[in-house]
Amino acid sequence: MSALFVAGEAVARAVPVVGGVLGAGGVAVAALPARVRMRAELRRRWRSWALAAPLFLGAFLLGRAGTFALAAGLGVVAVGEYARMAGLGRGERIVLGAAAVAVPGLAWAVPGVDAVRAAGALLGAAVIVAVVSGDASGGFTRACRTLFGLVWIPVALAGLVALDADTALAVGVAVAFGDVGAWCAGTALGRRGPLSYPLSPLSPNKTWAGVAGAACATAAALAVVGAFAITLWAAVLAGAVLGDLVESMVKREAGVKDAGTWLPGFGGLLDRVDSLLVALLLVMATGVGL
Structure with missing residues (x-):
């Protein structure tokens, strides 16, 4: 209240x-x-x-519930636009879309989450698709673009909640x-x-x-x-x-x-x-x- x-x-x-x-x-x-x-x-x-x-x-x-909904809604649309421009595949789009909801949700549920743990989770999310698929020719580029998108959009929009x-x-x-x-x-x-x-x-x-x-x-x-x-x-x-x-x-x-x-x-x-x-x-x- x-x-x-x-x-x-x-x-x-x-x-x-x-x-x-x-x-x-x-x-x-x-x-x-x-x-x-x-x-x-x-x-x-x-x-x-x-x-x-x-x-x-x-x-x-609506308080933090409202700002979470705002951040998640903006994030889902924005990461879709970014993924198309960055030429990312379906796997990376799923990761970015999930992060668009999960990162602001984490800021809502666990205020002040440790930055080191958050960075480790983001890095893991960014590389997982390229690593699992064994992409030796473009995997590094895909991972870097995914990591950039994660920080640029879901992490930034989590600020509306944090x-x-x-x-x-x-x-x-x-x-x-x-x-x-x-x-x-x-x-x-x-x-x-x-x-x-x-x-x-x-x-x-x-x-x-x-x-x-x-x-x-x-x-x-x-x-x-x-x-x-x-x-x-x-x-x-x-x-x-x-x-x-x-x-x-x-x-x-x-x-x-x-x-x-x-x-x-x-x-x-x-x-x-x-x-x-x-x-x-x-x-x-x-x-x-x-």
């Missing part, structure tokens, strides 16, 4: 902020003139945001605001000048202007939900920036533009949560909220 009360307080602080931004954004995209090239895409994105925000916030109202409700919710809201801030600043300031330089050849459209926008937006989001701290802000900002580049790296090697096609305005689920995954991992690494 106390965990549900704390989660309710966190959601109560976040709902007016998220609702206000969604409302303002809805008015803005509705008012866009027909000649604006990205009008249709922006409207699709807004509809996806409008659906995702209540689901995300609502999960926290972190306290205030911190986990603040990270999710701040990352979402950071994505919007990066896009706005990149569009407005990333065309020319000192902030127009790309961060990495992996994603030439990601510029230092976007980093500046994400820095401002994540700081503002953390402040308005009452969770601003330098360490937390730095971890969220780094995750927001690195998350996009990590997924770009995976997609470049896979030769695909998007992780999927089913999420209007974004592509796949991984295209929407890539920053959240890295941010959660970095926040857990700092020990904030654990």
